[in-house]
Amino acid sequence: MERGIKEAIRPYMALVLLLINLVVDFEVLSKYCHECSLAAKDLGEGSPEFLIWKSGHSEKCMKNFDGSSGSMEMHAAYIVWNRSIFDCAMRYTTILCDGDAKTHQHLNEKKVYGDDVAIEKSVIRPRS
């Protein structure tokens, strides 16, 4: 149970790094907002007071993801890949993975750069 709670509040960042160690883009996703948690505890989640507070808080809320913890990486990568052309005027053609191919597969299924462009995968192996 504790592991599930920690995973729920751990934000996920997708980082795009070039070989010169320049961060080009990143996305932070979180399933938790501390202010919402405190307000729900103090005002009562679902109470009229909480709903009024929540409507004024929505632009500052840190919770920006409702999916499963396992899908956070795929979702963050899709956001970064999808905006790369408009925001950075370039395409990310290779993804570095730790062996889990879900994100790589997701990007190719979404065809972020169209039908003709496949994202390549480069696997990072841990040192033994």
Ligand SMILES: [Zn+2]
């Ligand atoms: Zn919040």
